[in-house]
Amino acid sequence: MTALFRSRRLALCWTLAAxxxxxxxxxxxxxxxxxxxxxxxxxxLRNAPEGxxxxxxxxxxxPQRSFSTRTPWYPQARKFTDLLLAYLLDDKPMxxxxxxxxxxxxxxxxxxxxxxxxxYGRAAWxxxxxxxx
Amino acid sequence: xxxxxxxEGSAHRIWxxxxxxxxxxxxxxxxxxxxxxxxxxxxxxxYQNDALGWSFFQLETEHLRLRNEMQxxxxxxxxxxxxxxxxxRYDIFVSRLGPVDHDRAVQIMGTQSVYAPAMSLARHxxxxxxxxxxxxxxxxxxxxxxxxxLAELDTLSVPLHDxxxxxxxxxxxxxxxxxxxxxxxxxxxxxxxxxxxxxLLIFAFVVLSQFRTLLQRRQRLETLAERLSAAxxxxxxxxxxxxxxxxxxxxxxxxxxxxxxxxMSLLQETPLSTQQSGYLxxxxxxxxxxxxxxxxxxxxxxxxxxxxxxxxEPVDLARLVxxxxxxxxxxxxxKGLALHVTMDTEVPxxxxxxxxxxxxxxxxxxxxAVKFTPSGHVHLKVELADKEPGQLLxxxxxxxxxxxxxxxxxxxxxxxxxxxxTSRRHGGAGLGLEISRSxxxxxxxxxxxxxxxxxxxxxxxxxxxxxxxxxxxxxAATPGADSTRARALQVLVAEDHPxxxxxxxxxxxxxxxxxxxAENGEEAVRAVQAQDFDIVLMDLHMPVMDxxxxxxxxxALPLPRGAIPIVALTADAFQxxxxxxxxxxxxxxxxxxxxxxxxxxxxxxxxxxxxxxxAAAAHSGDAGGDIVDRATVEQFHASLSPxxxxxxxxxxxxxxxxxxxxxxxxxxxxxxxxxRDQAHALKGAALSLGLRAVVEHSxxxxxxxxxxxxxxxxxxxxxxxRQLLITRDLCQSLGWLPAxxxxxxVR
Numbered sequence: 001m002t003a004l005f006r007s008r009r010l011a012l013c014w015t016l017a018a019x020x021x022x023x024x025x026x027x028x029x030x031x032x033x034x035x036x037x038x039x040x041x042x043x044x045l046r047n048a049p050e051g052x053x054x055x056x057x058x059x060x061x062x063p064q065r066s067f068s069t070r071t072p073w074y075p076q077a078r079k080f081t082d083l084l085l086a087y088l089l090d091d092k093p094m095x096x097x098x099x100x101x102x103x104x105x106x107x108x109x110x111x112x113x114x115x116x117x118x119x120y121g122r123a124a125w126x127x128x129x130x131x132x133x
Numbered sequence: 134x135x136x137x138x139x140x141e142g143s144a145h146r147i148w149x150x151x152x153x154x155x156x157x158x159x160x161x162x163x164x165x166x167x168x169x170x171x172x173x174x175x176x177x178x179x180y181q182n183d184a185l186g187w188s189f190f191q192l193e194t195e196h197l198r199l200r201n202e203m204q205x206x207x208x209x210x211x212x213x214x215x216x217x218x219x220x221x222r223y224d225i226f227v228s229r230l231g232p233v234d235h236d237r238a239v240q241i242m243g244t245q246s247v248y249a250p251a252m253s254l255a256r257h258x259x260x261x262x263x264x265x266x267x268x269x270x271x272x273x274x275x276x277x278x279x280x281x282x283l284a285e286l287d288t289l290s291v292p293l294h295d296x297x298x299x300x301x302x303x304x305x306x307x308x309x310x311x312x313x314x315x316x317x318x319x320x321x322x323x324x325x326x327x328x329x330x331x332x333l334l335i336f337a338f339v340v341l342s343q344f345r346t347l348l349q350r351r352q353r354l355e356t357l358a359e360r361l362s363a364a365x366x367x368x369x370x371x372x373x374x375x376x377x378x379x380x381x382x383x384x385x386x387x388x389x390x391x392x393x394x395x396x397m398s399l400l401q402e403t404p405l406s407t408q409q410s411g412y413l414x415x416x417x418x419x420x421x422x423x424x425x426x427x428x429x430x431x432x433x434x435x436x437x438x439x440x441x442x443x444x445x446e447p448v449d450l451a452r453l454v455x456x457x458x459x460x461x462x463x464x465x466x467x468k469g470l471a472l473h474v475t476m477d478t479e480v481p482x483x484x485x486x487x488x489x490x491x492x493x494x495x496x497x498x499x500x501x502a503v504k505f506t507p508s509g510h511v512h513l514k515v516e517l518a519d520k521e522p523g524q525l526l527x528x529x530x531x532x533x534x535x536x537x538x539x540x541x542x543x544x545x546x547x548x549x550x551x552x553x554x555t556s557r558r559h560g561g562a563g564l565g566l567e568i569s570r571s572x573x574x575x576x577x578x579x580x581x582x583x584x585x586x587x588x589x590x591x592x593x594x595x596x597x598x599x600x601x602x603x604x605x606x607x608x609a610a611t612p613g614a615d616s617t618r619a620r621a622l623q624v625l626v627a628e629d630h631p632x633x634x635x636x637x638x639x640x641x642x643x644x645x646x647x648x649x650x651a652e653n654g655e656e657a658v659r660a661v662q663a664q665d666f667d668i669v670l671m672d673l674h675m676p677v678m679d680x681x682x683x684x685x686x687x688x689a690l691p692l693p694r695g696a697i698p699i700v701a702l703t704a705d706a707f708q709x710x711x712x713x714x715x716x717x718x719x720x721x722x723x724x725x726x727x728x729x730x731x732x733x734x735x736x737x738x739x740x741x742x743x744x745x746x747x748a749a750a751a752h753s754g755d756a757g758g759d760i761v762d763r764a765t766v767e768q769f770h771a772s773l774s775p776x777x778x779x780x781x782x783x784x785x786x787x788x789x790x791x792x793x794x795x796x797x798x799x800x801x802x803x804x805x806x807x808x809r810d811q812a813h814a815l816k817g818a819a820l821s822l823g824l825r826a827v828v829e830h831s832x833x834x835x836x837x838x839x840x841x842x843x844x845x846x847x848x849x850x851x852x853x854x855r856q857l858l859i860t861r862d863l864c865q866s867l868g869w870l871p872a873x874x875x876x877x878x879v880r
Contacts, residue, residue, distance in 0.1 A: 095224065
């Protein structure tokens with residue numbers, strides 16, 4: 001199933017550095033459910049040949065936060081719950097039809113400096129793989 | 134600020150205000166333009182409108198990938214074509230529909246005719262496909278169904294492609310539009326900025342020009358201040374020069390006055406006919422009048438330069454008023470006027486006042502009153518002003534011609550005396566009232582006038598004269614005063630002027646005192662060192678050493694000679710000189726001309742008794758005016774005595790033989806400068822003796838000798854010798870020369 005996820009080549013070093021800094025706080029067990037995200041690159045903690053693989057249960061264990069923001073893609077403000085990668089939209093898991101299951105979302109409303117074409121472009125839908133470089 | 138620069142200043146302000154307003158508006162405009170630009174860019178970024186083209190492109194791509202997947206599923210002929218891969222492709226395709234099918238997209242794409250049908254086709258396809266591969270499939274996806282769906286999907290490919298292109302075009306259009314808008318805004322911004330720059334330059338220019346104007350104004354003010362202070366210095370020095378001039382003039386005028394009045398006093402003592410006595414009386418009156426005017430002018434100059442000081446001391450007011458009364462009564466009576474003098478009983482007898490100046494005011498007002506009152510009376514009233522102690526009111530009320538209001542307003546001004554007609558009728562310099570009022574003001578009071586034409590005048594002097602205790606008996610006594618020790622005094626007179634010396638010697642001789650003369654301060658000091666004197670009369674202005682220095686030198690001598698009374702004798706009556714004289718150690722000051730009574734009183738105070746009037750030698754001369762100067766000779770006779778003159782004359786003619794032989798020697802040997810000097814000496818001696826012909830011819834010789842290649846001197850010398858002989862003969866025939874009498878030699 002992982003192969004079905006749309007991949008976007010993203011250079012997210014600055015976000016991932018913070019993301020991975022929190023990883024050692026969790027034991028990196030092998031995923032039991034459907035793998036939603038694979039992080040590849042130079043990782044010390046690995047649980048799969050490609051690198052670190054996460055299923056929903058593993059992602060839910062990461063520290064969470066929620067924010068609402070208006071986006072170019074929804075008529076009104078929506079609530080996203082994530083660490084960095086949103087997996088809940090208005091407190092519900094996102095199906096593929098709703099650009100899920102993982103999206104990279106920025107709090108555009110609270111941080112106006114994020115409102116640029118570059119950051120709107122970085123807001124990736126249907127994220128399945130991150131590559132650390 | 135000058136009145137004509139005010140409109141200029143307000144124009145400047147209006148300009149500044151206008152520029153300031155324009156600048157503010159331009160700044161607001163710039164801010165608006167920039168805000169609009171930000172809005173344009175921010176809006177497009179926030180709503181990702183530009184991304185719509187990308188969304189259509191992605192939708193088209195996903196449409197093609199779904200179509201491929203469906204084709205592959207059909208070709209594989211799988212039993213269950215609805216594989217996970219197909220499901221995923223379908224879900225992604227549906228997810229790509231969302232970003233292009235919403236209200237904002239409708240707003241943006243509404244103009245594209247293909248948009249609405251294509252969206253409706255897409256929605257129709259999703260509705261059909263959801264039945265088999267949606268979240269809750271209603272029926273299994275079979276091959277025929279798949280084929281049907283594929284066919285429907287195929288119908289979408291052209292509209293979706295058109296939409297993709299359309300959106301791209303739209304995007305380019307929008308970008309172009311926005312660029313256009315940004316360019317326009319930028320142009321406006323640049324225009325506004327240029328406008329602002331221009332305004333700023335103007336503003337700076339205006340401010341700079343104002344600053345320059347201020348600087349120039351300050352410079353002008355500074356220059357003006359400098360010029361003013363220079364002018365003030367100039368004026369002050371001019372005023373000082375005037376004061377010095379007045380002091381000098383007073384000296385110059387008083388010196389001949391000294392001689393004139395003195396001679397008249399002496400003349401009065403000689404036997405005179407009634408007619409001569411009358412002439413002399415008139416002459417003395419005129420001279421006294423002239424002296425009064427001179428004193429007025431001096432007072433004015435002193436008041437102007439602030440050199441006049443009021444010296445208050447305890448004064449017996451009742452006595453002062455009596456004295457004024459006594460003096461004025463004569464004047465009033467001579468005009469047939471009654472003079473009433475009344476003094477209220479509340480008025481204190483002893484007050485603190487400057488007696489001389491108070492008298493001067495009262496005399497002035499009373500003589501004016503007498504002068505301008507043809508008949509009736511003059512009333513001097515002394516009372517307490519408003520019954521207030523310490524404030525006295527002196528009123529001088531007459532029944533004279535009075536004044537109109539215009540005259541009253543001008544009467545205290547200088548040189549104003551009623552009108553021109555009265556001025557001619559009554560005479561006087563018109564300084565009296567100005568001096569009186571200035572004096573009253575100096576004393577802290579004032580003078581007011583009330584009058585009406587033909588109804589007399591009233592002058593009121595209001596003065597603060599506080600009551601004082603009568604001074605202790607004898608406190609005011611003059612040092613050395615001893616009426617019982619009256620005797621002949623040894624008087625040293627330091628005086629450089631020969632006429633004054635001669636006059637003083639005559640006066641002192643007449644008073645019975647012995648006089649020794651010194652011609653300058655140095656000689657006076659030496660005389661005091663060498664000899665005992667009772668008193669020194671010291672002229673202040675002398676060559677070699679002046680009176681001040683001499684007085685100081687005498688005061689430095691060992692006692693008792695260093696304590697000898699010194700009386701300054703000067704025509705310069707300024708307060709400064711008095712003060713300087715006092716500081717130099719002099720005891721008092723006698724103002725020239727020193728009349729016989731004044732000198733008698735002065736010397737009496739220092740223990741000298743008057744020997745009483747001495748009969749003056751009578752003399753009558755006649756012809757010879759061309760050869761001798763009778764005036765000089767008579768002056769000599771009157772002041773020195775004819776005997777002394779005869780002695781001098783005899784010694785002159787005795788020495789002339791030697792002089793003539795010296796002159797002849799120098800003329801013969803051609804030493805013209807020696808001739809010139811000898812002729813000059815002869816002329817000087819003859820001049821002081823009044824030998825006019827000798828003076829004249831020795832001067833002719835002197836002048837001829839002074840011209841180097843000049844005429845022959847011998848004939849001139851012959852004439853001079855002849856004139857000398859003629860003069861001697863004349864003097865002998867007049868009885869001046871042979872009379873040889875014993876007497877004290879004049880230094």
